[in-house]
Amino acid sequence: MSSALTRRESRPPRGDGLRRWVALAAVLTVAGIAPVALAGSASAADVALPTAGLKYVAIGDSYSSGLGIGTVNPDVPSDCGQSLDNFPHQLAANLGLDLTDVTCSGAQAENLTTVPQPVNGSTVPVQTAALDASTDVVTITVGGNGLKFTTVAAACAAATANGPLVGPGLGALTSCQQIPGIAALPSRIPLLGQVIGATYAAVRAAAPNAKIFVLGYPSIAPDAADLPAGGSCFSPVTQPGGFPFTDADTPFLHTIEQTLDDTVQTQAEAAGFTYVPTFAESRGHSACAPAAESYVNGVFVDFTVPTSPVIDEKSLHPNANGVGFMAQLAETAVAKAFPVVAPQPTATPTPTVTPEPSVSPVAPDPSTTAAAPVPAADAGNGSSALAATGVFAPMLIAVGVFAFLAVLAGAGMMVARRRLQRG
Known part of the structure; x- marks a missing residue:
């Protein structure tokens, strides 16, 4: 072989x-x-959305209500301009929040806390009445109506990039900074800041256990770095959605809004709230930007009565892109405040070991030579050692x-x- x-x-x-x-x-x-290696492993499907079912109350002005966007909420007075597509509704849908929306166009700080707001020939309750100790999440926009910014924009509308103004009785002026009340706006903002601070204090008192998020205002007028080629944003007031402000008034309007936004941030942080910045983040998406890139509407004017033109209420308010932008920033901030906590793996139980009872040694009986029998307790289950x-x-x-x-x-x-x- x-x-x-x-x-x-x-x-x-x-x-x-x-x-x-x-x-x-x-x-x-x-x-x-x-199977020990697999015991206690957690599946991603077991992780629940931590915001699901939280009680969320949205309060604020037209920048929260979504004025002019999508479908109007039929359950709210029409003068509030509250949209079912506003950022609070988008935020609630994305995070599974239980939303109560009391936002209303035209709301000033006192309408949130102490003075019912006149709408549709009646009034709506102060918005903080919707808050209580069970409220988990609150979002706020407030302050812009304290400056009556839409009224300011109407007064600043001009015929050309160098003037004159087109408002009734303003034809002799080349800039709205020549109007004493408008020129004084920057000096009024510190006082408005105190009012905003008192409003935040009232919100905290009404919702003592909530996490509160304050959103700023998106950029309406651009700064010098974001002007288009040629250095002018001007488009005539007769152009729907145009930007009818002089080259001198555009940076002035930008500065006013920046000062207001800084004040809102300071007061929010002083109150211990989470400030959600929107101004600098939207700098390149002002009302001066191309329509596809803008987050804010331009100016829409009704010239039915030539001597008394009416600016449409959606002018200089967030468009659909702007509302989505605000919803995204708010969602990021709220989700960060309620992080996902993965379930802890279930530990494999350790077998319980019962120690053998200790037995004192006993001297063997000399008369006994046979081996001791195995104790019954040890029979059939192996060595106790x-x-x-x-x-x-x-x-x-x-x-x-x-x-x-x-x-x-x-x-x-x-x-x-x-x-x-x-x-």
């Missing part, structure tokens, strides 16, 4: 080793050892089966070797 044949026949048949390991894995699985070390029955079974298979393999090899020697 050739040595090559001897080597071939003494080698275990192909697949025997695999079958042995499969058998061992099956024994271990039955014994409960293999092994149990005390934490070695449990399934592991013993696995080790025993593995050893048994190894012995069988060795015996088979010996029998094969002897047959070869005889042959």
